[in-house]
Amino acid sequence: MRLYTGFLVHPLPQGGLEYLLDGALVVSDFGQIVFMGARADALCDYADIPEEHCENAVILPGMVDTHVHLPQYEAAAIGTGELLNWLNTYIFPLEARFADEEYAHIQSQRFFYDAVRLGTTTMSVYCSSHRRATDIAFEAAFHAGLRVCMGKTMMDNNAPENILYSPDENINDSLALAKAWHGAGNGRLQYTLTPRFAGSCSRELLKKTGETAHAEGLRIQTHLSENPSELRFIAELFPEHASYTDVYHAYGLLTDKTIMAHSIYLSSQEKSLLKAHNCAIAHCPCSNRFLQSGVMALRQMLNEGLRIGLGSDVAGGSSLSMFNEAKEAAESSKTWNILHRAQEMPTVGAEEALWLATLGGARALGLDEVIGNFTVGKDADFIVCDLNEILPQKSSFVSPENIISRLVYGAHPHVVSKTVVQGKVVYQKQNSR
Ligand code: GUN
Ligand code: FE
Numbered sequence: 001m002r003l004y005t006g007f008l009v010h011p012l013p014q015g016g017l018e019y020l021l022d023g024a025l026v027v028s029d030f031g032q033i034v035f036m037g038a039r040a041d042a043l044c045d046y047a048d049i050p051e052e053h054c055e056n057a058v059i060l061p062g063m064v065d066t067h068v069h070l071p072q073y074e075a076a077a078i079g080t081g082e083l084l085n086w087l088n089t090y091i092f093p094l095e096a097r098f099a100d101e102e103y104a105h106i107q108s109q110r111f112f113y114d115a116v117r118l119g120t121t122t123m124s125v126y127c128s129s130h131r132r133a134t135d136i137a138f139e140a141a142f143h144a145g146l147r148v149c150m151g152k153t154m155m156d157n158n159a160p161e162n163i164l165y166s167p168d169e170n171i172n173d174s175l176a177l178a179k180a181w182h183g184a185g186n187g188r189l190q191y192t193l194t195p196r197f198a199g200s201c202s203r204e205l206l207k208k209t210g211e212t213a214h215a216e217g218l219r220i221q222t223h224l225s226e227n228p229s230e231l232r233f234i235a236e237l238f239p240e241h242a243s244y245t246d247v248y249h250a251y252g253l254l255t256d257k258t259i260m261a262h263s264i265y266l267s268s269q270e271k272s273l274l275k276a277h278n279c280a281i282a283h284c285p286c287s288n289r290f291l292q293s294g295v296m297a298l299r300q301m302l303n304e305g306l307r308i309g310l311g312s313d314v315a316g317g318s319s320l321s322m323f324n325e326a327k328e329a330a331e332s333s334k335t336w337n338i339l340h341r342a343q344e345m346p347t348v349g350a351e352e353a354l355w356l357a358t359l360g361g362a363r364a365l366g367l368d369e370v371i372g373n374f375t376v377g378k379d380a381d382f383i384v385c386d387l388n389e390i391l392p393q394k395s396s397f398v399s400p401e402n403i404i405s406r407l408v409y410g411a412h413p414h415v416v417s418k419t420v421v422q423g424k425v426v427y428q429k430q431n432s433r
Contacts, residue, residue, distance in 0.1 A: 002027045002423065003046050005039045006054030006384075009404065010061050010373040011359035017351050019400040025059065027380040031186075031423025036374040054384050058403060060354075061373050062121025062381040062419065063322035064361025067221070067261040067282035067311025069153075070137055071095045071104075071128040073111045077318035083227040083291050084199075087159075091315065095153070096162050098128035101136060108137045111320075112144035116427040118321045119416040121381040124221055124259060124282070124311070124365060125150040126194050129163045131173040138181045138189060145185075145426035146419075147381065149219055149365055151194035152177060156205045167205040171212055178218060186422060187370075190219065197223035198234050198247045210252025219257040219366075221282075222248065225270070226262035227293040245270035254279050259364055261311060262287075263301075264294040271304060280307040280364035283356070285332035286325055287316030295336045298329065299345040309364030310357045323411040326353035330408065350408035351401065384418040386429075 008023030024042030026035035026049070035042055043051065072091055079090040098104045115123060125141075125148050127134040134152040141148045154170040155163060165173070178191035195201045195209045213220050225231060225244050234244050241247045245266065248254055254277035261282045266274070274281070283296055301308060310325045311317075317325065333348040348356070362372030371381045390406045391398065397406070407415065419427035 001029060001034070001046070001049050003042060003049040003051050004054060004059060005042065005051055006057050006059050007400075008036070008059045008374065009400065011355040012373070013359070015355065017355065017404065021400070023059070025374060025380065025382065027423045029423070031380050033374055033376050033378050033380050036376055056387045057417065058385045058387060058390075058407065060119075060383050060385060061358045061371065062383050062421065063119045063357050064122040064309060064365065064372070065115070065120050065312050065320070065322055065325070066124045066259060066280075066309035066361045066364050067284055068123055068314050068320070069126045070108060070111050071098050071133070072315035073107060073114075073320075075315040076320075078315070083230050083293060083316075084233065086291060092159050092163060095128045096160060098130050098133035099162070101132060104128070104130070104133035104136045105140070108140035109144075112140050112146060115320050116144060116146055116419045116421075117416065118323070118413065119383040119385070119419055120146070120320065120322050121383070121419060121421045121426075122147040122361065122365065122367065122371060123150075124148070124192065126153045126196070126221070127151065129153045129155055129165060131177060134177055135180070138177070138184070141189060142185050145188075145424055146421050147188040147367075147371070149190045149192045149221070151192040151221065154193070154195045154205060154209065155200040156202050158200050167202065167208050170205060171208045175212065175216070178216065182218075188422065192219040192221050195220070195222050195253070197230075198238060198244065199230065203251070206247070206251035206253065213255060213257070214252060217257075219259070220253055220255060221259045222253065222261070224248065224260040224263045225265045226288075227291060228265070231265060243267060243270050245273050249273055249277075257366060259309075261313060262293065262296070264288065264296045271301070271306065275304070275306065278307070280309065280366075282311035282313075282364065283308050283329060284311040284313035284317055284325075285328040286318060287313035288332065289328070290318060291316050295332055295339060297336055298333050298348055299336070307364050308356065309361030310353075321411055321413065322357045323408055323415065326350070326357040326408045327411050329353045329356060350405040353408055354404060379421075380423045381421050383416050383420070385415045386417045389415040
């Protein structure tokens with residue numbers, strides 16, 4: 001067992017954060033939280049366990065990235081233009097490089113190493129369309145020790161030939177990968193059926209994806225309603241459907257294990273469809289700005305009871321840091337208000353953004369029984385953040401709320417000093433100050 005003590009902050013199921021200034025977390029040998037509460041009580045009840053006191057630090061649940069593309073990491077913060085041109089110019093050629101196993105291996109290792117270094121403990125990942133590169137990505141995730149819901153990106157239309165596969169190849173490869181990896185790493189690795197979006201999938205592929213998800217009980221991730229030119233493209237491709245969401249509905253892709261990235265321009269009927277099927281949404285504000293896609297009405301969607309997590313959407317988003325994404329979620333909710341002065345809504349602040357990046361993401365991935373906060377019985381996925389990186393030496397703004405505000409808005413790249421998944425240290429910063 002391990003006993004960690006210090007300043008604990010974690011999200012509560014009913015909303016808001018709980019602050020324990022002098023708190024303690026006891027972790028079993030199986031990586032589960034067996035105690036969370038006051039340090040004094042822990043020191044008494046667990047007197048025989050050596051204390052690991054986290055001085056000048058804040059202990060938080062690990063960050064959850066609900067939408068990210070591994071093979072695009074090299075293009076993060078590079079390129080211009082909007083979605084469809086950007087995909088053709090920068091992204092498809094880059095994803096094609098994952099046919100090279102050596103390249104896939106190096107990129108996958110780097111991707112997961114950087115994620116845990118930035119405090120992310122769970123990721124919902126799109127790999128390239130290659131079966132072997134996806135296998136290599138699972139191996140890398142296994143060795144990095146973090147938690148992933150991940151799949152081979154399925155495409156059979158509207159992209160270069162060298163990254164397209166037939167519907168049967170896509171489904172058979174996905175099933176083989178699911179068989180090899182789903183549930184591996186003590187449940188940390190899960191397989192997700194990953195049709196890229198309706199724009200790169202034929203009706204046959206969409207239909208087979210829906211049937212496979214139902215038959216196998218697998219997760220689904222895809223993109224929905226992201227960019228105006230994409231909306232026009234989908235309407236031209238699928239004129240027989242009432243809406244973009246209806247395309248996915250018709251092929252059985254709306255399930256309670258489905259997560260839709262973006263979902264900016266949804267009609268009320270589309271939102272009702274998502275709600276009726278209990279689908280989740282990955283809100284990706286950095287990407288929505290970088291690709292000039294739009295500003296999602298986050299507050300309204302939260303008020304309407306949609307299940308929403310945050311996604312970096314690298315390389316649409318330019319950083320793997322979920323602190324950065326949380327900051328952008330807060331800023332984007334203000335931008336929405338600037339653009340809609342007459343319908344002004346309460347903005348999303350730093351605390352709520354952190355809630356969305358942790359428990360919100362866990363809920364969106366249906367993992368909130370296992371991770372997302374420090375409830376006893378959940379897995380110990382947590383990070384230790386260095387207050388020296390957050391606050392100037394002699395700050396007078398040291399209230400718990402201000403610390404969280406600095407943490408989110410500062411999004412400092414070196415703020416994480418330790419990352420723990422299922423009780424195991426997967427990253428430890430060297431030369432901590
Ligand atoms: N829509 C279809 N593919 C992609 C992608 O790779 N990134 C983003 N942001 N949107 C997409
Ligand atoms: Fe994306």
